[in-house]
Amino acid sequence: MVPNLRVTSRLNCRTIMRKPPNILVFPPSIQGGQAFERLKTLLVSILEPHSYTIYPLKGSECRQSLWMDHTQLLINLESSRSDPDILTRFQSYLRSPEAMLLHLNPEEGLATHLKLDRFSTLMPPSHRLWYPVCLEKVDESVLKDILGQHFGLRLQSGRDSYDANLKGPGYLYASDEVIRLKALNLHDQWGPELSVHDVVRLESPLFNRTAFLRRLQTRYLGRILLFYPVIGSTFEPLERSVGNGVVVMADQQSAGQGRGGNAWLSPPGCLMFSLQLGLDVKSGMVQRVSLIQHLIALALVHAISQLTAPSENSLRLKWPNDIYLGSDTKMGGVLAKSSFCGSEVTVNLGLGFNLDNALPTLSLNSILDHQLSREVVLAEVLNVLEDLLNQLERGQIESLLQLYHRYWLHQDQVVRVKHDASDEISVMIKSIDEFGFLNAERLDTRASLTLHPDGNSFDMFQGLILSKR
Structure with a gap:
């Protein structure tokens, strides 16, 4: 369900997880945000402690592609979605053989828009599930079976009971x-x-x-x-x-x-x-x-x-x-x-x-x-x-x-950088400066530039913009 990478030490090779253990919930604004908080509480009570992070996926973030490589499971709470940009992103995500999608809603809606049959040969059946029950009626035991048996996520055992408010003396x-x-x-x-x-x-x-x-x-x-x-x-x-x-x-x-x-x-x-x-x-x-x-x-x-x-x-x-x-x-x-x-x-x-x-x-x-x-x-x-x-x-x-x-990892790495609201340019990363910003060089004009991140929460290096300094 997750891609594997072979890492070689002096003694042996080990298979490791590359994809961050993130679970994204879209959209987080349903019922004033209460739906996300309710689902997060439910997931925390089911999943193994310290194994997954649960984030809301906002519409503005969903329209970009950064979240796709940082998501182990996408949970959708919306019955329909007419925004073509978001539909396109969902379809791109589903094309990945390791994509996992759980749809919690009684209406067909989004399933029709995404035309799941198109992806049936690309996605193993275990990686997608339409669960026709709204969030308020989700049964904990059924959700536990879905997450554990269907998606293979790690669940709490009896000895894993975990109190997030526990705090010992210093x-x-x-x-x-x-x-x-x-x-x-x-x-x-x-x-x-x-x-x-x-x-x-x-x-x-x-x-x-x-x-x-x-x-x-x-x-x-x-x-x-x-x-x-x-x-x-x-x-x-x-x-x-x-x-x-x-x-x-x-x-x-x-x-x-x-x-x-x-x-x-x-x-x-x-x-x-x-x-x-x-x-x-x-x-x-x-x-x-x-x-x-x-x-x-x-x-x-x-x-x-x-x-x-x-x-x-x-x-x-x-x-x-x-x-x-x-x-x-x-x-x-x-x-x-x-x-x-x-x-x-x-x-x-x-x-x-x-x-x-x-x-x-x-x-x-x-x-x-x-x-x-x-x-x-x-x-x-x-x-x-x-x-x-x-x-x-x-x-x-x-x-x-x-x-x-x-x-550092980035010597002579070529990236796309936001030049203004509607334009991107290609630059080559050269170094960091005395303040910790990135020094780069435009590939077309060889002009020197200073870059800083745009503040996205997934991968700051994939969201670089020109410094206004």
Whole structure:
């Protein structure tokens, strides 16, 4: 049901899932959006936790083609659709042999428009289903049978019962000297459930403090670390100013955040953490603050390269904030948020990486000869990141960009770019600039251009537009 890719390690070949585990619901606006929320709640209660993300597919997004390569299952809630652009997109999606479509509506409507018989030879019967019942009357047991038996999606078992609101206590890892130096008031910063007396002496069985500190060589990054077995998002404790270099790590996130409001799958075994930088407005880093999100992704890839053999080093950077294995398999991503208050700029950075998770996609440890622990990888990422930030502060931009380009995917890649509302041009990607934007060259005139993403939620690299700077 999903395309396979053969990935070769030094020991063997493994079959992995390439298509992102996304379920799209169209249209999301029925009944004021309540239909989507009701269906999402139902799907979450049926599907295996941490295995799928469920998104609304808006009409404006549906008229483009970006969503097709990022969808494992499309669920349609509308009985009829006369918009020719959307019908064309649906037909294009159905031509793919791995396309899966579920139509939840008692009326024939869209089925007639799409003329399913035309696609019967292209689509295996198991990949399409018209279920003639409106959403309000969908039976959970029947939907579970459709998703599991008909489409082969992973369902919850009895042991998978999952409470998205579950949140355990946090564990603070810091030396007494650091706490006295920072004069931390944990009650004000992280709430009454944490206190210096309680958390400094606690050890979580899910985090090896000794291994982490043995590898950590930073001056400030990670010297204060808050670890949660379960949390909504590691960004939550950083919503206020908590200190320069503070790191928040979790074993599981129930509401992980991706860019553009996207959800981020956070199964156990992933490396998931956020950190906060407090920068003086006069700092050299603030002048190029937009480059910092690229540096944390670079820190992860470069750190892994230092921890593994050269033959295993195939991690690459997909601009602007994704981490790939080779050119096809997404392994991680970065989220950055910044705010300005007085003389300080606060930058919160989040990173999620498939290090040791069993599902739903490939993890790095599954293809390595020697397993890497989260503690060692986290410490090495922080070591590399602090060095990169120091270079940025000193204005050593060329060395940073040289290292970034060593790992990125896009050298001399040709893409179509939006020139104005009705025109596109072909350009060749050359590099990123000192602010993290793309440098490109027009194929027709050889003129130099600066590009930035258009904000689409599926693939930012497929929606580039000319910078207005």
